[in-house]
Amino acid sequence: MLTIIYGDAESSIYNTSVYFKNTYEPEWFASELAKEMIRDVDDSEVLSGECINSPVLGQIPPERLSGGVKTLLLMLNESGKIFNASTCGDNCAKWILEIGKKKDLTINLRHMMSFGKNTEFEIKVENGGEIVHSMKELIPVASKYLNEMKQE
Template sequence: MLTIFFGDMENSVYNTAVYFKNTYEPEWFDSALAKQMVKDIDKSDVLSGECIQSPVLGQIPPERLSGGVKTLLLMLNEPDKIFNASTCGDNCAKWILKIAESKNLTINLRHLMDFGKDTKFTIVVGNSGEIVHSMKELIPVASEYLNKMKQE
């Protein structure tokens, strides 16, 4: 189940790049899901938990992956923490939903992420407890909390 808190949130990990650099384990790259996310988002191949083959940069360490992939890997491997998913682009949305299929996942967003016009999902808006099942339902609820954040 995916829960999203919109706006500023205490106890969320805001700087996911620094957190990833200091906490990731090479074993995180062993799962098929991790390899699929790296391939889809960064168009790169996992050679090992310490070496990624990028078509642009050549062989790189995991710390040089995109902010979106690093944040997804944190969500996958540390589901008890709340991460700032605004470091992810919309191309990460399907992966966030995929991770939430197998575990309870709570994320923080400071923008409206596009989960897809025709995508059906179950998301709990943590600010209110409201449950939404489509972007049509999510947009007005998220906008309310994001607009409050801009006014503060």
């Protein structure tokens, strides 16, 4: 299940690019899910665990992937850690939901991410323990905690 903590989370890893650069393993790029995420978000193809083919940048090392893809790969491969998903754009939201279907995943958000107007999901908001199933349900709950964050 996907769990979201809005605002500050003590154990959250905020600088996902630095964390990724120092922890990723070439094997992370072998899974079909990783390849699909990279293809969808960065419009790039995995050639190997050391080389990605980008239509804009040419052949690049994994460290040059977008911040969103790097954060998704961390979520997929580093269980038990909380990552700052505000480094991801809304184009990563469906992949966050997908990872959350495959395993328990807790993320930290400091903004309102759109998981899709007509998308059904099950998300737990850790701040107050609410379970929401749509953006219509999520928006007022998330807004409450994001507004509390701004007042601090």
